[in-house]
Amino acid sequence: MTEPRRIVFLLYAQVNVLDVAGPLEVFSQPNRNGFAPQATPYLITLASLEGGMVPTSAGAEFATKRLDELAGPIDTLIIPGGLPSAPAVAKAAARLAPRVRRVCSICTGALILAEAGLLAGRRATTHWDYTARLAAFAGVDVVPDALFVRDDAIWTAAGISAGIDLALALVEEDFGHSVAMRIARQMVVFLKRPGGQSQFSLPLAIQSRDARFAELHAWLRANLHLRLDVALLAERMAMSPRSFARHYLAATGQTPAAALASLRLEAATSRVLAGQTLKQIAQTCGYGDEQALRRAFQRAYGITPQEYRQRFG
Structure with missing residues (x-):
């Protein structure tokens, strides 16, 4: 019988709860529900340098084992986010990395891996608010808008919920697409958003920049099936087309046409994953x-809608 793969989360004070709980739930699913070909595919351990109760950013505590007391090999080491710097944790990660099959980080955990010297000469990502700090480390090739990045045996994920995307990708590597799919369905999440997909949804990104256009964006999302142009959008905003185009670009960083194309693509992508027919999607999204x-x-993904559904649906 194949031995279970040991997954070790290396925790520290003020660690982000969801960085731990999200991936923990993913890895526990095949153990609890028999999704994998073996009875106990993963041996999951929460560890810390000193052991005992570790306080989190949310005030709750995790019970951990002392890292030095763990027996047996470690398959996957995960450094969650919480602090931008943790020298003792970085030192432990550097010491363990040569004998671990996969080293992973979530959110600002990437800064700890960089502090450990594990990201030099590698591509990596982190939470969007910390990409500049990650880029300050010598030799790190930062991918600022990715949900997760794999560079050989080093995996880094963006902020918070992207840890779930990362964990599902790790399970898929270990046990295949069907096992990861069953876990995703059980957890009511996408199997995976593509690793290169932006950390932001387009509506969230453009709406967060200027509240003046929030109502317009909501109206657009509900009316993508209409024939939409700058003149119509300007009329809704009680502006001239020229003034609207100028103010919109200044407020959102995109032209109205580019924003509309992105809104249509995001809506179409969601509908493709939901299983709607291409004819329905083309009509409801204005194509x-x-x-x-x-x-x-x-143009956007380099694949057809059917191929996108097969890969990510």
Whole structure:
């Protein structure tokens, strides 16, 4: 019988709860529900340098084992986020890395891996608010908008919920697509958002920049099936088309046409994953026909809507 893979979360004071709880739930699913081909695919351990109760950023505490007292090999070491710097944790990660199959970080855990010297010469990501700090480490090639990045045996994930995406990708590597799919369905999450997908949804990004256009964006999302142009949007904002285009670009960093194309693509992508027909999607999202929808997916993702559904649905 195959031995279980040991997953060790290395915790420290003020660690982010969801950085631990989200991936922990993913790895526990095959153990509890028999999804994997073996009875106990993962041996999950919460560890810390000193052991005992570790306070989290939310005030709750995790019970941990002392890292030096763990017996047996470690398959996957995960450093969650919480602090931008933790020298003692970085030192422990550097010491363990040569004998661990995979070293992973979530959120600001990437800064700890960089502090340990494990990201030099590698591609990596972290929470969007800390990408500049990560880039300050010599030799780190920061991918600022990725949900997670794999560089050989080092995996780094963006903030908070991206740890779930990372954990599902690790399970998929270990036990295949079908096991990861069953876990995702059980947890009511996408199997995985593509690793190169932006950390932001387009509506959230553009709406967060200027509240003046929030109502317009909500209206657009509800009316993507209409024939939309700058003149119509300007009319809704009681502006001239020229003034609207200028103010919109200054407020959101995008032209109205580019924002509308992104809103349509995001809506279409959600519907593709939900299983709607391409004809329905093309009509409800304003593409007109299936060929236009296919061309939009090819430009954005390099694959067809059907291939996108197969990979990520």
